[in-house]
């Protein structure tokens with residue numbers, strides 16, 4: 329179901345649209361994203377204090393990260409191609425009282441419209457859902473100003489990540505619905521770093537994100553065998 333024109337998989341977008349009403353239910357399939365959000369925001373702020381920064385959130389879904397960025401003082405634009413998720417994201421602003429500019433537009437199209445427009449671009453848990461992650465990385469690199477930051481997070485591709493992220497999270501622990509992730513779309517850190525370099529970004533920090541199923545807590549740091557975040561900078 330890869331879209332021949334857009335760099336999008338319609339089946340993936342339909343999957344997120346079908347769950348859209350649950351984005352802000354912290355006990356739903358989206359619980360892991362709510363739980364890791366403070367850690368992700370802290371990781372971003374270790375590189376760039378968010379207050380007053382123009383930030384683009386690519387694949388924003390219902391706005392979990394976008395609102396977190398806005399709460400820390402950033403001026404946020406959130407983009408996604410799942411219409412229902414964007415509707416929920418906009419509705420939630422009425423509840424939170426925050427300001428985020430949500431738009432239904434492909435990151436590649438926005439890159440032609442507004443190159444160099446953002447101080448930072450976040451693209452978290454999105455690359456493993458698109459046919460061409462390299463195209464998204466290139467667009468993110470084009471959207472950030474010289475000296476600005478681009479943050480990615482995704483899943484590594486190896487037997488351990490298959491066991492933990494697919495079998496463990498989807499089938500044993502039931503943290504995510506079955507079929508959430510397609511193993512073949514997982515991306516090794518070395519592959520993502522190469523895409524970033526090819527797009528003119530300098531890779532700065534790679535860190536793992538770990539789940540402790542007994543304590544039901546997450547922590548940043550350690551190996552990047554399964555979940556990881558990568559901070560990159562566009563040279564001045």
Ligand SMILES: C[S@@+](CC[C@H](N)C(=O)[O-])C[C@H]1O[C@@H](n2cnc3c(N)ncnc32)[C@H](O)[C@@H]1O
Nearest residue numbers: 335336344387389392408409410452453454457
């Ligand atoms: C796992 S969710 C992550 C949401 C958010 N980035 C976060 O980390 O909290 C993946 C998101 O990517 C979006 N997505 C998938 N393919 C996309 C595409 N081609 N362009 C933009 N967004 C896309 C989905 O609609 C969904 O909102």
